[in-house]
Amino acid sequence: MQVDHSRIAFAFAAGALSLVASIAMPADHVVRGREGAIAYLNGGVGKDERAAMDRVAGHYNLRLTFSERDDSEMVAGVHLRVLDESGHRVFALADAGPVTSLRLPPGRYEVVTALGGKTERQDVVLAEGEKKVLGFHWKHGG
Numbered sequence: 001m002q003v004d005h006s007r008i009a010f011a012f013a014a015g016a017l018s019l020v021a022s023i024a025m026p027a028d029h030v031v032r033g034r035e036g037a038i039a040y041l042n043g044g045v046g047k048d049e050r051a052a053m054d055r056v057a058g059h060y061n062l063r064l065t066f067s068e069r070d071d072s073e074m075v076a077g078v079h080l081r082v083l084d085e086s087g088h089r090v091f092a093l094a095d096a097g098p099v100t101s102l103r104l105p106p107g108r109y110e111v112v113t114a115l116g117g118k119t120e121r122q123d124v125v126l127a128e129g130e131k132k133v134l135g136f137h138w139k140h141g142g
Contacts, residue, residue: 044099074098
């Protein structure tokens with residue numbers, strides 16, 4: 001009996017490619033982008049997407065998380081703006097969350113978020129090489 005090695009190799013490659021695609025799939029729903037000089041990562045719906053974002057978290061210096069209600073359910077659809085210390089907008093995203101990571105230059109910023117007509121603000125100072133996490137929470141669904 002003669003073995004067709006090319007078929008075995010093809011089947012093995014197809015199986016390996018399928019496995020890689022299934023592992024990488026959650027990251028496909030994570031949005032990577034830039035607004036001017038600011039690189040960002042947005043997504044995190046579900047445990048697999050958050051894990052994919054965690055794997056590249058070291059490339060970003062500000063991580064924002066968004067939740068609502070008394071049970072702290074993660075939420076998307078947050079309107080996000082980041083202002084520099086002069087009050088100028090340096091970043092905006094109309095549909096942020098549940099996790100947004102940014103790579104910002106060192107400096108002082110105000111992060112302004114809105115969900116369901118309610119606004120939350122937090123100030124943050126980022127030094128060279130420093131990483132920070134800010135959590136935003138809206139009680140009772142916004």
